[in-house]
Amino acid sequence: MKKMSNIDLILIFLIGLSYTALITFFSPFANNEYLDGIFLFLIFIASGYSLLAVIYPDKYINELLKKPVLLLMLSAFLTMSVSVILKYSPLLMQTNLLIVVLSSLSMILSLIAYHRRKEILKPLKVQPVSPVADKSPQEKVMSYRQSLDKTTETIDQGRLKSVPKDPVKEKVEKKSVPPKKLSFTTNTPLDILVIIILSVLSLVTVSIPLLNNSIVKTILAGLFIFIIPGYLLMTLLFPGKESLEVIERWGLSVIISLALTSVIGIILFYTPLGINLSSILMIIGIISIILSAVAYIRVIKVPPSQRFSFKS
Known part of the structure; x- marks a missing residue:
């Protein structure tokens, strides 16, 4: 460098x-x-x-x-x-x-x-290579025999690979292997599916008094305030894994989520709902469901191997 x-x-x-x-x-x-x-x-x-x-x-x-x-x-x-x-x-x-x-x-x-x-x-330290001592005639002969054995073994393996298969057996093998179909698990973006479930759970948590005062609400609020909206927006704009580096995607997800939460808080301040954790979680949950639907349409058009996911 x-x-x-x-x-x-x-x-x-x-x-x-x-x-x-x-x-x-x-x-x-x-x-x-x-x-x-x-x-x-x-x-x-x-x-x-x-x-x-x-x-x-x-x-x-x-x-x-x-x-x-x-x-x-x-x-x-x-x-x-x-x-x-x-x-x-x-x-x-x-x-x-x-x-x-x-x-x-x-x-x-x-x-x-x-x-x-x-x-x-910092420059890489190169280890000094010790000089190779001269071999004796006996060692040279042994080395030649070993190299000859390896060459013979490689040739034999190449011959074995070149032997044609039985055409009848090959047809049976082809018929026995079912063609690969695009199933629900391989085509569905699991991260968006998880976020949709969490969004619905957030709305249920706000609506039910028993869950409204539990730790579940606090955990969901942390996810939706700091990560989920920004992650969905990044997925919507950049569905491919090569579009953004991982650290850029996660950093922007956190910053955008915090910015969106701040804007929602300012808007709620001038509404009858007021600023509280329940109202913020409810609004962000609804927005996340909408963003999830649009992001799903965008991501589904990208091949599964080229999509970004939590494992990237």
Whole structure:
């Protein structure tokens, strides 16, 4: 592998370090709105880029920038996560503090990415090959006899393979083997079938008071809030296993699921249902059933060997 420059990671580290130094040692810059706006934009992009560099340590800046959607989603995920943590912490939510925390996180991620790149680019140690000692005449004769025996055995095996089969026996064998038919188990995408069952179970759980207060509801809520809607959308858009890398598919599934849950929560806030776990689970369950039906139509057109599944 060719030598990879780490100028992008060094730049991210310097951006985070420079903002922290400015607001720490130079008080006039502590409450500068223009400076905060510029650095917030830079750190927003830098945080997602540094996490992307950790995920793909073998790719350089020109390859990482070819994933703009994933970069922006990772940046939004990190920024939203830090914002929520600061809001419910004693420190409270402040722009300066948000930039400092994101800067620190970006610097840590850039160091991790730098270390991972170094591990990948570490040259392989070649074991020295010891020189072969000269063989004695007796050993040469034995080696020649062994090679001759192997050659004879290979020729005999080739003759045995070339012997034609009995045509009558071959016809009987062909008739005895039934033709392979496309059955329900081989043609049905099992992951979508499992998600449909879970979606129906979520609606039943919300409707029945006994299950509404059980741990089943909590487990289903975790699956539907963090994974299932995004996974269905990724399956709908990219039904083939070669369309996306596994880590991209699962990462986008989590980010999209969280984003969808946030949008549903905002909408429910202005409705009579209000924001609660039951209403969110019910809406996501209905959306998942609809997405499952559309994803099933998309996936069924792809050969089973080329589909993405949980085992990929």
